[in-house]
Amino acid sequence: MRKDTHAITYPRFLLRVIGQSFEGSWRFYLWMTVLTAIALVGANAWAHQLAEGMQVTGMSDHVSWGLYIANFTFGVGLAAGAVMMVIPAYLYDDHEMHDVVILGELLAIAAIVVCLLFIVADMGRPDRFWHILPGIGRFNWPISMLTWDVIVLNGYLLINLHISGYLIYTRYLGRKPDRRWYLPFVFLSIGWAVSIHTVTAFLYSGLGGRPFWNSALLAPRFIASAFITGPAFVILLLQLVARLTRFRVGDGPIRTLTSVLRVTVLLNLFMLGSELFTSLYTGGTHGAAVTYLFFGLHGKAALVPWIWSAVALNVASAAILHLPASRRSRAWLDAACVAAFAGVWIEKGMGLIIPGFVPSTLHEIVEYAPSMAEWKITAGIWAVGLMVLTIAIKVALTVLTGELSVEPRGRADRAGTAERAGEPAAAEGS
Amino acid sequence: MTQPSRRVALKVLGGTLGASAFAHAMEPLRAWSKDLSLDQFLQRHYKELTRDEIGEVIHRHEQQTREEYGREVTIRDVRPQEGVQFGYALSLSVCIGCRKCVEACHVENNHDRRTNNSYIRVLEMEQGSFDMEKGNATYEHAVPAKGKYYLPVQCQQCDNAPCVSVCPVQATWKEPDGIVAVDYDWCIGCRYCEAACPYHARRFNWTKPEIPADEINPDQGYLSNRIRPQGVVEKCTFCLHRTREGRMPACLEACPTGARVFGNLLDPGSELRWVLENKRIFVLKEELGTRPRFFYFFDV
Structure with a gap:
């Protein structure tokens, strides 16, 4: 029965997938061109940063991490949050979620790519990247939390690449996926998703010299806010997919994710409030960073507009999500998602990284504002992330809808049965 | 068949435009990679290099300094001595906050001239308070000011160093x-x-250090004051190129008040040991468990 081995069909599959990534409507081309342009602006800014040094950023020895690490932290949350589709699909056997869970996995991949790029952008010497490769460089594991982060982030990337790649490939072949080849990885990815954001929180919370970060609540807060951004992004994504592609999405997944959001937005606000109470009621130097963040300190108040915007957005999203309107109207729900996403981006980015450095360890107040170069590089990296996500989803959906399969188009009306998989794949690329 | 071929032509055109735009965007990297040799790229960790290999690396660095900064320098890999454990003590009663140590560090360690960098920061503290929040590191008036005392802070060479972990x-x-x-x-x-x-002890090279040739200190240590490359972190090394050969750190030599006491913790006859045994000493942020090698005391 079987004619071709994987050694032949898999490279052919990859070729067709690559071909498919350059194929699309005028909307697709326009979207990708815009993203490419933004990515190129970012690449150019990064090249300048490398050549002229990181003096082109707004960072200093006082605030030695800025917009890049802020976005990195947020990106890890987005990647971890995508697992909120995997949990209902596989742990609670939610069938409708099962159909769209692959979008979450692809989102995780794109988000991890974004995170890794932000780390590269933040490195003073990216040419020495090999120093951090286990076995080749000098990997300070298990002492340095950063080495743990290298392991969990790359591991998460590989796990998700495997799961989604395997599912798409078997669907392309028209075969039923073998549970042994993906289910263990799915369950692994659930635990792993929590680990990536926990380890990222530990990067900061383990530093005794930075009271603002040195809190046991940091990791739980990270997880809670990750479960805001992930579902919020996916709710918007599902609607876009439904509108722009032939892929059908039921209402179930959006309802489930909205229920998750309703809990996590409140949980996140509650934990933020707990941190605020502890810092402000206790007072003293331990609360100095919080005071600086929310009210300004000694006449310096660069972060005040940022954090109050975040609070306003988070409170607004929580309020909207609990109004009956968000149940009836998609517009309200979408507004809540956008607000929640933006609110967490600020809270967990600028609102979390910068106050760790202000006041400094010697209690000097040196402020930070991102430079134009940092904004360009940041925009460029997000553009690359969106390109990865767009192509990944596009390819996945053309396979899932049966448009792209090993069989000639005419016969592959419904994929998924074992007999079909055995049929010869003759007329390739009709 | 005109439709598909036009599509292909457009794709090829788009691809070419994209590739050339990318090459153009990355243009600044050409200048950057010119400075980067293969030897440099493949160079292993200091601890993995043999003496011979370090000799070669040093030779390359000396040559580079000659080419890029126009100055003949000697870089030595000064190793630690047996039976020596360095420690530093500073009398807060004597320090007047003149920042001569800051300046000496700047000169000795070949710091970037534009940023006026130094490994030492002096906090002007309020009498009767140990709250750094009330301190001021950017004072610009005659010292010592009334009602103030001065707290110089540099690398504490912690025994349990968070930076190392x-x-x-x-x-x-x-x-x-x-x-x-x-x-x-x-x-x-x-x-x-x-x-x-x-302790705010570390500095990053946000750009390539700029130092006029005649201001460069040519007596350089491989692990200390040689001119640092762009994009790496640096810190106070207790002037190991001096102290490992029995000299005093530059900051101590520059101090006009004698507030600074440097020495070998293992030498019972050292002035440092006398201070540690007879003065009421303390370390900064002891509660963090970093176990500093830098001690402060008041002469009462």
Whole structure:
């Protein structure tokens, strides 16, 4: 029965997938061109940063991490949050979620790519990247939390690449996926998703010299806010997919994710409030960073507009999500998602990284504002992330809808049965 | 068949435009990679290099300094001595906050001239308070000011150093004589150590240091004051190129008041030991458990 081995069909599959990534409507081309342009602006800014040094950023020895690490932290949350589709699909056997869970996995991949790029952008010497490769460089594991982060982030990337790649490939072949080849990885990815954001929180919370970060609540807060951004992004994504592609999405997944959001937005606000109470009621130097963040300190108040915007957005999203309107109207729900996403981006980015450095360890107040170069590089990296996500989803959906399969188009009306998989794949690329 | 072929032609055109735009965007990297040799790229960690290999690396660095800064310098790999554990003590009663030590550090360690960098920061503290929040590191008036005392802070060479723990590539470590060193040729510039240090002791090279040839200190240590490359972290090394040969750190020599006491913790006859045994000493942020090698005291 079987004619071709994987050694032949898999490279052919990859070729067709690559071909498919350059194929699309005028909307697709326009979207990708815009993203490419933004990515190129970012690449150019990064090249300048490398050549002229990181003096082109707004960072200093006082605030030695800025917009890049802020976005990195947020990106890890987005990647971890995508697992909120995997949990209902596989742990609670939610069938409708099962159909769209692959979008979450692809989102995780794109988000991890974004995170890794932000780390590269933040490195003073990216040419020495090999120093951090286990076995080749000098990997300070298990002492340095950063080495743990290298392991969990790359591991998460590989796990998700495997799961989604395997599912798409078997669907392309028209075969039923073998549970042994993906289910263990799915369950692994659930635990792993929590680990990536926990380890990222530990990067900061383990530093005794930075009271603002040195809190046991940091990791739980990270997880809670990750479960805001992930579902919020996916709710918007599902609607876009439904509108722009032939892929059908039921209402179930959006309802489930909205229920998750309703809990996590409140949980996140509650934990933020707990941190605020502890810092402000206790007072003293331990609360100095919080005071600086929310009210300004000694006449310096660069972060005040940022954090109050975040609070306003988070409170607004929580309020909207609990109004009956968000149940009836998609517009309200979408507004809540956008607000929640933006609110967490600020809270967990600028609102979390910068106050760790202000006041400094010697209690000097040196402020930070991102430079134009940092904004360009940041925009460029997000553009690359969106390109990865767009192509990944596009390819996945053309396979899932049966448009792209090993069989000639005419016969592959419904994929998924074992007999079909055995049929010869003759007329390739009709 | 005109439709598909036009599509292909457009794709090829788009691809070509994209590739050339990318090449153009990356143009600044050409100048940057010119300075980067293969030897430099493949150079291993300081601790993995043999004496001969270090000799070669040093030769390359001396040559580079000659070419890029126009100055003949000597870089030595001064090793720690047996039976020596360095420590430093500073009398807060005597220090007047003149910042001569800051300046001496700047000159000795070949710091970037534009940023006026130094490994030492002096806080002007309020009499009767130990709250750094009330301190001021940027005072510009005659010293000592009334009602103030002065707290110079530099690397505390912690025995339990957070910067060493967090470094993902072991580019910074504790030397046998207690000095926390950095391999400037191994550091990847992630600045995690800068975030981890509770004493603001670390500095990053945000750009290539700029120093006029005649101001360069030609007496250089491989792990200390040689001119640092762009994009790596640096810190106070207790002037190991001096102290490992029995000289005093530049900051101590510059101090007009005698507030600074440097020495070998293992030498019972040293002035440092006398201070530690007879004065009421304390360390900064003891509660963090970093176990500093830098001690402060008041002469009462």
